[in-house]
Amino acid sequence: MTQSQVTHLWRYPIKSHGRECLHAVDLQVGKVFPWDRYWAVQHDHSDHEVDGWIPCQNFMRGAITPGLAGLSATLDEANRRVTVSHNDLGNFSFRPDDATQATEFLDWIVPLIDVKRSKPRRIVTARHIGLTDTDFASISVMNLATNQVISETVKCPVEIERWRGNIWLEGVEPWQEFEWVGRHIRVGGAILKVRELIGRCLHTAANPRTGKRDLDLPRLLQEHWGHTDFGIYAEVTEAGRVSVGDRAELI
Numbered sequence: 001m002t003q004s005q006v007t008h009l010w011r012y013p014i015k016s017h018g019r020e021c022l023h024a025v026d027l028q029v030g031k032v033f034p035w036d037r038y039w040a041v042q043h044d045h046s047d048h049e050v051d052g053w054i055p056c057q058n059f060m061r062g063a064i065t066p067g068l069a070g071l072s073a074t075l076d077e078a079n080r081r082v083t084v085s086h087n088d089l090g091n092f093s094f095r096p097d098d099a100t101q102a103t104e105f106l107d108w109i110v111p112l113i114d115v116k117r118s119k120p121r122r123i124v125t126a127r128h129i130g131l132t133d134t135d136f137a138s139i140s141v142m143n144l145a146t147n148q149v150i151s152e153t154v155k156c157p158v159e160i161e162r163w164r165g166n167i168w169l170e171g172v173e174p175w176q177e178f179e180w181v182g183r184h185i186r187v188g189g190a191i192l193k194v195r196e197l198i199g200r201c202l203h204t205a206a207n208p209r210t211g212k213r214d215l216d217l218p219r220l221l222q223e224h225w226g227h228t229d230f231g232i233y234a235e236v237t238e239a240g241r242v243s244v245g246d247r248a249e250l251i
Contacts, residue, residue, distance in 0.1 A: 004169050004170065004171035004172050004247065004248040004249060005169065005170060005171055005245060005246060005247055005248060006166035006167060006168065006169060006187060006188065006242060006243065006244055006245060006246045006247075006248060007021070007168045007170045007244065008021065008160065008165075008167075008244065009021065009022040009024070009075060009106065009166065009167060009168075009242065009243075009244060010022065010161075010164070010165060010166055010168075011025075011033050011034070011035055011036040011039055011075075011166065012036055012037055012164060013035050013036070013037075013039060013073055013075040013082050014037075014038075014039045014040065014060040014073065014082060014084070014096060014123070015037040015040035015041070015056075015059055015061065015077070015131050015228065016040075016041070016059065016060060016062050016065075016068050016203070017060075017068060017071050017073065017084060017109070018071040018072050018073025018082070018084045018085070019035050019071075019072055019073060019161060019164065019208075020072070020073050020074050020075060020198075023126065023243060023244050024241060024242065024244070025241070025242055025243075025245035026239070026240075026241050026242075027139070027190040027192075027236045027239055027240060027241075028236060028239050029236050029237060029238065030137050030235070030236065031130075031137050031236060032129075032132055032137045032138065032139060033130070033139050033166045035075055035077060036130050036132070036139075036166060037063075037130045037131045037132050038125055038131075038233055039082075039096045039123050039124065039125045039131075040058075040059040040060075040123070040124055040125070040128055041059055041060040041106065041119050041120045041121075041122075041123055041124075042058055042059055042060075042120075042122050042124050043058070043060050043116055043118035043119060043120060043121055044119045044120070044121040044124070045058060046058035046059070046121070049068065050124040050125070050131075051052075051126070051128055052126055052127050052129055052167070053126060053131065053135050054126075054131075056131075056133045057122035059131070060113075060118065060120050061203060062202075062203035062206055063201040063202045063203040064117055064118065064220065065112065065113055065117055065118075066202070066203070066205065066206035066211055066213050067111075067112030067113065067115060067206075067211040068112055068206075068211065069162075069203060069206035069207065069208050069211045070086055070087060070088075070112070070206075070207070070208065070209060070210055070211030071084055071085065071086050071109075071112075071113060071211075072084070072085045072086075072243070073085070076241070080095055080096070080097055081093060081095050082094065082095075082096060082210075083180065083207040084105070084109075085088055086112070086150045086211075087209065087210070088111070089108065089111065089112075089130050090103075092105055092108045096123045096125070098163050099122075102122065102123040105123070106120040106122075106123070106145075112211060115123070119234060128217075130172070134195075134196075134233055136195065136235055137231065137235055137236070138233040138234065138235060139166045139167065139192060139196065139233070139234050139235065139236065140163075140164070140165045140166045140167070140198060140231050140232070140234075141165065141167045141168075141169065141177065141179045141185070141187075141192070141194070141231060141232050141233075141234055142163055142165035142167065142168045142169070142177075142230070142231045142235055143168075143169055143170075143175075143176070143231070144160070144168055144169065144170040144172075145170065145172055145173060145174040145176075146159055146172075146175055146177065146230065147163070147175045147230075148174070149174040149175070150217075150220070150221075150230075153220075153224050154215070154220050154224070156215060158215065158217070159208050159209075160168070161200055161203045161205075161208035162203075162205075162206070162207075162208055162215075162217065163200075163204060163230055163231055164203065165231055167187060167242065169187075169248050171248075172248075177194075177231070177232050178197060178229070178232070179233060180194040180250060181194050181195070181196060181197065181232065183250060183251075184237065184248075184250075184251050185234065185248060185249065185250050185251065186242055186247065186248065186249050186251050187242050187248045188240060188241055188242035188246035188248075189239075189240025189241045189242065189246075190236055190239060190240035190242055191210060191236070191239060191243070191251070192199030192234035192235060192236055192237065193234060193235055193237050194232050194233070194234045195232075195233045195234060196232070196233050196235055197229040197231070197233075197236055198200070198229060198230060198231040198232060199228055200217060200218050200221065200229065200230050201218065201226045202216075204217040204218065204230075205217055217230075
């Protein structure tokens, strides 16, 4: 892992409802990426009260509703206002904590939802716990070289947005990140402990521009590499600032 550096930083203010590219972020011990999956859209087949972390099956997500993959987002942290954008629907700016505005947003995304699938019920937050796919405060780390090998193997450019990662690195050999489980990595001013590999679902099959399924990545991963994993989950063990261009190293 020589001369490795951070190339992209992403967060997802509302789980599965838009991505935002950042230049720098301050990571805290035991916390997710700041404002990452802070809100989520609970569907009408879930009646769980969200007073802490609950599994992703309770929420609207791209694995079931691929049209959501075409959303991008920006967050005004001071005003807790999210602006969500879509090629066909335009922009919608609202405060997820405002029940009336949240309902208006859920009406706005109706065209992206299959009428035969679950419908959005309400926007929820666990406040101090990000609603990631893990029951610990995970940050996802991705390897550009692994994505490049996949693109070359399947003979199709694979957009990095399909993987919904927080931190992207270059300068790492393809698949080398799989060897880091149980190890620590220094990224910028922070230290993270790698916990586990990330198993992939059909959200990755949806094109991040159109929201249409056009590349069955879980099947292709299984077919070519014998697994459906891409990227690693890590947790912050030493706080620090991480910026695009920062060095990353295994320690």
